[in-house]
Amino acid sequence: MRPLKDALPPAGDKVFYVFYDFETSQNTEYADEAKLHVPKLLCVQQFCTRCKDAEHACDCERWGIRRLSFWQEPVGDLLSYLTDQRPWAYKIIARAHNARHSTFTSS
Numbered sequence: 001m002r003p004l005k006d007a008l009p010p011a012g013d014k015v016f017y018v019f020y021d022f023e024t025s026q027n028t029e030y031a032d033e034a035k036l037h038v039p040k041l042l043c044v045q046q047f048c049t050r051c052k053d054a055e056h057a058c059d060c061e062r063w064g065i066r067r068l069s070f071w072q073e074p075v076g077d078l079l080s081y082l083t084d085q086r087p088w089a090y091k092i093i094a095r096a097h098n099a100r101h102s103t104f105t106s107s
């Protein structure tokens with residue numbers, strides 16, 4: 001019996017990229033003069049390795065619509081969206097627009 005490899009398979013062209021941006025309300029004060037940022041809208045733009053150079057108006061041939069919006073439960077919707085089953089994707093890279101230290105990578 002061969003031991004299991006402690007390595008992920010090469011991603012090749014099976015990478016799914018997601019760029020997201022939360023729009024928030026800032027009407028609630030919570031500390032001194034700080035305002036609470038409450039997510040109200042999530043905008044997502046996605047592409048895979050195959051369509052990364054295509055026009056933005058074109059849909060992804062693997063996953064369909066390239067631009068999506070979520071407003072019911074934006075944070076939960078993002079997590080659900082990122083964990084959807086995509087059998088063709090070996091790696092998912094998600095990066096927030098204008099955020100620091102919030103890039104998720106999943107294989």
Ligand SMILES: [Zn+2]
Pocket residue numbers: 047048049050051052059060061062063
């Ligand atoms: Zn694609």
